[in-house]
Amino acid sequence: MHTIAETDADRLTRMLGADMVLTGPDTAPYCRDWFGDAQGAALAVLRPRDTAQVQDCVRAAAALDLGIVPQGGNTGLVLGAMPDSGQVVLSLERMTRIRALDADNFSAVVEAGTILHDLKQAAAARGLFFPLTLGAQGSCRIGGNVSTNAGGVNVLRYGMTRELVLGLEVVLPDGRVLDLLSGLRKDNRGIDLKQLFIGAEGTLGIITAVAVKLTPAPDRVATALVALPRLEDAITLYRRARRECCDLMSAFEFMPPLAFTLAREARPDLTLPMADTHPAYALIEISGSGLVDIDDLMARFLEGVFADGLALDGVVAQSQAQAAALWAVREGMNEGQARRGRHLRSDVSVPLSRLAEFVAEVEAAVTAQLPGCTCVSYGHVGDGNVHLNVLPDHALGPDSVDDQIARAKGILHQVLDRFGGSISAEHGIGRLKKVDFEARLPAPQRALLEAIKQAIDPGRIMNPGCQFDPVAG
Amino acid sequence: MHTIAETDADRLTRMLGADMVLTGPDTAPYCRDWFGDAQGAALAVLRPRDTAQVQDCVRAAAALDLGIVPQGGNTGLVLGAMPDSGQVVLSLERMTRIRALDADNFSAVVEAGTILHDLKQAAAARGLFFPLTLGAQGSCRIGGNVSTNAGGVNVLRYGMTRELVLGLEVVLPDGRVLDLLSGLRKDNRGIDLKQLFIGAEGTLGIITAVAVKLTPAPDRVATALVALPRLEDAITLYRRARRECCDLMSAFEFMPPLAFTLAREARPDLTLPMADTHPAYALIEISGSGLVDIDDLMARFLEGVFADGLALDGVVAQSQAQAAALWAVREGMNEGQARRGRHLRSDVSVPLSRLAEFVAEVEAAVTAQLPGCTCVSYGHVGDGNVHLNVLPDHALGPDSVDDQIARAKGILHQVLDRFGGSISAEHGIGRLKKVDFEARLPAPQRALLEAIKQAIDPGRIMNPGCQFDPVAG
Numbered sequence: 001m002h003t004i005a006e007t008d009a010d011r012l013t014r015m016l017g018a019d020m021v022l023t024g025p026d027t028a029p030y031c032r033d034w035f036g037d038a039q040g041a042a043l044a045v046l047r048p049r050d051t052a053q054v055q056d057c058v059r060a061a062a063a064l065d066l067g068i069v070p071q072g073g074n075t076g077l078v079l080g081a082m083p084d085s086g087q088v089v090l091s092l093e094r095m096t097r098i099r100a101l102d103a104d105n106f107s108a109v110v111e112a113g114t115i116l117h118d119l120k121q122a123a124a125a126r127g128l129f130f131p132l133t134l135g136a137q138g139s140c141r142i143g144g145n146v147s148t149n150a151g152g153v154n155v156l157r158y159g160m161t162r163e164l165v166l167g168l169e170v171v172l173p174d175g176r177v178l179d180l181l182s183g184l185r186k187d188n189r190g191i192d193l194k195q196l197f198i199g200a201e202g203t204l205g206i207i208t209a210v211a212v213k214l215t216p217a218p219d220r221v222a223t224a225l226v227a228l229p230r231l232e233d234a235i236t237l238y239r240r241a242r243r244e245c246c247d248l249m250s251a252f253e254f255m256p257p258l259a260f261t262l263a264r265e266a267r268p269d270l271t272l273p274m275a276d277t278h279p280a281y282a283l284i285e286i287s288g289s290g291l292v293d294i295d296d297l298m299a300r301f302l303e304g305v306f307a308d309g310l311a312l313d314g315v316v317a318q319s320q321a322q323a324a325a326l327w328a329v330r331e332g333m334n335e336g337q338a339r340r341g342r343h344l345r346s347d348v349s350v351p352l353s354r355l356a357e358f359v360a361e362v363e364a365a366v367t368a369q370l371p372g373c374t375c376v377s378y379g380h381v382g383d384g385n386v387h388l389n390v391l392p393d394h395a396l397g398p399d400s401v402d403d404q405i406a407r408a409k410g411i412l413h414q415v416l417d418r419f420g421g422s423i424s425a426e427h428g429i430g431r432l433k434k435v436d437f438e439a440r441l442p443a444p445q446r447a448l449l450e451a452i453k454q455a456i457d458p459g460r461i462m463n464p465g466c467q468f469d470p471v472a473g
Numbered sequence: 474m475h476t477i478a479e480t481d482a483d484r485l486t487r488m489l490g491a492d493m494v495l496t497g498p499d500t501a502p503y504c505r506d507w508f509g510d511a512q513g514a515a516l517a518v519l520r521p522r523d524t525a526q527v528q529d530c531v532r533a534a535a536a537l538d539l540g541i542v543p544q545g546g547n548t549g550l551v552l553g554a555m556p557d558s559g560q561v562v563l564s565l566e567r568m569t570r571i572r573a574l575d576a577d578n579f580s581a582v583v584e585a586g587t588i589l590h591d592l593k594q595a596a597a598a599r600g601l602f603f604p605l606t607l608g609a610q611g612s613c614r615i616g617g618n619v620s621t622n623a624g625g626v627n628v629l630r631y632g633m634t635r636e637l638v639l640g641l642e643v644v645l646p647d648g649r650v651l652d653l654l655s656g657l658r659k660d661n662r663g664i665d666l667k668q669l670f671i672g673a674e675g676t677l678g679i680i681t682a683v684a685v686k687l688t689p690a691p692d693r694v695a696t697a698l699v700a701l702p703r704l705e706d707a708i709t710l711y712r713r714a715r716r717e718c719c720d721l722m723s724a725f726e727f728m729p730p731l732a733f734t735l736a737r738e739a740r741p742d743l744t745l746p747m748a749d750t751h752p753a754y755a756l757i758e759i760s761g762s763g764l765v766d767i768d769d770l771m772a773r774f775l776e777g778v779f780a781d782g783l784a785l786d787g788v789v790a791q792s793q794a795q796a797a798a799l800w801a802v803r804e805g806m807n808e809g810q811a812r813r814g815r816h817l818r819s820d821v822s823v824p825l826s827r828l829a830e831f832v833a834e835v836e837a838a839v840t841a842q843l844p845g846c847t848c849v850s851y852g853h854v855g856d857g858n859v860h861l862n863v864l865p866d867h868a869l870g871p872d873s874v875d876d877q878i879a880r881a882k883g884i885l886h887q888v889l890d891r892f893g894g895s896i897s898a899e900h901g902i903g904r905l906k907k908v909d910f911e912a913r914l915p916a917p918q919r920a921l922l923e924a925i926k927q928a929i930d931p932g933r934i935m936n937p938g939c940q941f942d943p944v945a946g
Contacts, residue, residue, distance in 0.1 A: 104826035189902060246691075247762075
């Protein structure tokens with residue numbers, strides 16, 4: 001008779017019960033990234049149903065000295081929730097309760113596994129609005145949104161996720177619960193501990209519930225697409241729109257000449273709203289509730305813009321369907337890039353005042369040094385955030401594609417560093433950008449991050465390998 | 474011949490130079506609080522002229538093991554910058570440069586000693602607006618505003634100071650400079666270290682410069698005073714105003730029946746805008762720029778309010794002078810309270826949905842248990858923030874006044890704790906609220922605060938005695 005040694009996976013199952021622990025092939029779906037580009041592995045996946053069970057999971061993993069990778073919808077784009085084979089995933093997917101929705105306080109308390117779309121729907125049912133708006137909103141979970149401090153198209157009006165958070169409940173690496181779930185809209189009692197966990201990507205603790213701000217639902221939305229002579233003109237237009245539209249803009253996206261072509265490659269049936277030969281496009285959304293006539297505001301704004309000769313062409317959506325068609329160009333452009341195969345995706349920011357200059361410099365350098373490559377620059381003008389992507393020439397073969405992507409990234413970062421920009425405007429660091437992040441981390445910042453990590457997670461069990469590698473404590 | 478032993482003050486003068494160090498009677502103005510209620514003492518006052526000199530000061534104080542009390546305008550209301558006789562004040566008052574104002578990026582970088590009013594003026598000169606609006610804005614300094622995460626009347630539209638900060642420069646307790654001065658509007662590189670120093674009241678480091686967000690100047694402002702049957706109606710009106718005015722409200726203050734009486738006691742010449750016998754008043758400001766007709770918006774909003782019978786009376790300012798006269802009631806009410814002698818001042822918050830109930834409960838309990846006392850409750854409705862003040866019966870003599878204030882505070886806190894409220898909605902903790910703060914601090918929060926303090930300021934030299942007393946490390 002053989003004695004089979006108990007594995008760590010067996011031990012977790014014994015300690016936490018079979019209902020809570022997935023092992024073997026069942027772990028595979030939790031170890032793939034959103035793009036399908038990366039595949040990890042996990043020792044086990046833990047799926048607690050409430051905060052007390054999260055505490056149990058943390059204590060069990062700590063007892064076995066296993067790294068814990070917290071995971072929400074796993075839709076992040078920087079491998080923040082990607083485990084390695086010696087780690088356990090702690091999925092919040094079973095914690096989806098809306099604990100409270102206080103319409104009269106414009107707030108809600110939801111568990112971390114709540115899907116963003118569900119939170120938005122619950123708010124809408126009470127005439128309210130949760131502003132975070134992302135492509136992944138049907139799959140991403142609010143705990144992940146908070147852990148990554150997610151951005152999206154509405155940041156210019158409502159801020160990053162950080163600005164939408166009123167409170168947090170966090171399970172700490174020692175298994176204790178930090179209850180910072182106050183739904184108070186104004187609370188200034190000293191150091192604001194919750195801020196540490198927003199954007200920490202699970203490296204300091206596990207967010208189990210979130211108190212969020214809600215706003216009145218913007219029941220009127222006006223959407224327009226404007227063609228412009230240059231990217232610079234989009235920035236000029238943005239500044240003018242902020243002032244003239246009284247900060248009621250909820251989105252201002254710029255798109256390059258290739259936008260329509262890429263969108264049609266992905267969606268051949270797409271009706272083009274205007275000629276596809278203009279040098280730059282801006283997609284503008286103004287929204288509001290109540291007594292302000294949003295359609296009239298958009299009409300008068302554009303009237304002035306055309307009277308002053310700033311725009312080449314323009315279309316205002318006359319219905320929700322038409323508005324959706326304008327956004328379809330933006331979304332189709334993304335899908336079209338994916339269809340062209342592997343490429344450099346980036347998520348950088350520079351001061352708005354230097355955005356056009358920055359994009360021109362990078363595109364010129366890429367074109368000069370990598371003549372077969374195509375630049376696709378688009379993004380959130382108001383935030384100085386550009387997704388400056390580079391599509392390699394795939395005819396040259398896969399090795400060349402890798403080389404072109406690496407060289408394009410080098411060119412981009414060189415210019416970015418000169419402009420004092422950020423390598424991650426909205427996506428976070430995760431594992432994908434760790435090396436580039438650490439390479440740019442000044443010594444005092446690094447020392448402070450190390451000290452905080454040591455103070456909160458001395459056992460280094462929270463999401464090891466994510467964001468930065470602390471020197472052994 | 475006598476040898477006179479060198480004191481720490483002498484040593485500081487020798488190390489830093491006479492230009493930088495005040496000692497003896499010259500330190501007195503830095504040791505008095507804003508109200509004149511409290512008087513401290515300091516071993517010396519250090520007045521650096523730039524960041525490098527702040528580093529020198531920190532290193533000198535650390536070498537002598539002296540606690541450092543960073544000080545801006547010293548207008549905080551909770552004794553956050555009040556030294557004791559063994560400590561040195563580090564005043565930022567000489568660091569007042571506006572290092573950069575990038576109108577095209579809607580941002581500025583200013584030194585910590587810049588007076589808030591000067592920053593607002595510099596922004597205005599470029600057609601921009603720095604939203605922080607406080608009674609003390611002619612004296613308070615931006616570094617102090619950030620260190621205390623100051624609130625003010627515009628929070629409902631623009632957020633607390635935290636939400637106006639793009640970046641910080643901080644001198645750490647070890648003398649190193651943490652340069653987080655990015656003017657990027659969107660930058661999501663992991664844990665956001667600057668958040669730790671916002672609201673820390675100088676207990677973790679010294680803020681030496683701040684990058685701030687600016688917005689388009691709201692060149693149209695509509696101001697109205699509305700009389701209402703009850704405080705509850707003010708809250709109903711606020712909710713309606715948020716929706717109908719499309720989040721363009723910049724202030725919504727409520728005032729009690731006694732407001733006019735108190736204002737007239739302080740400013741006898743004040744013209745009353747309406748009868749002084751209404752049960753509640755709301756002061757409403759809507760503001761914006763560009764194409765939205767703000768006056769028309771206010772007119773249509775109030776038209777609906779009166780048509781629905783929600784208000785008893787209303788006045789809309791027809792000029793800037795009239796608007797100033799409406800605000801004068803609000804300011805005069807504060808001055809009137811001061812004239813009635815020492816009283817309980819509070820700065821609490823509860824969920825907006827329970828604000829009216831909370832105020833009613835406290836006022837009823839105070840009236841029942843302290844029949845000679847008068848409650849004056851006013852504040853920022855939108856934030857659930859009420860300054861629920863209690864004026865004692867001074868006829869009963871000073872000992873009784875102390876007793877009444879202490880008992881009123883006990884009643885207030887008892888109800889507040891039951892409502893899950895905050896003892897400091899906007900003023901911070903400082904030294905004044907330390908005991909009340911520590912008494913309500915759950916063990917995991919306390920442990921985390923201690924760990925962070927130990928990690929960043931192991932020598933305990935930063936503002937000892939402020940916020941909480943860490944267990945000796």
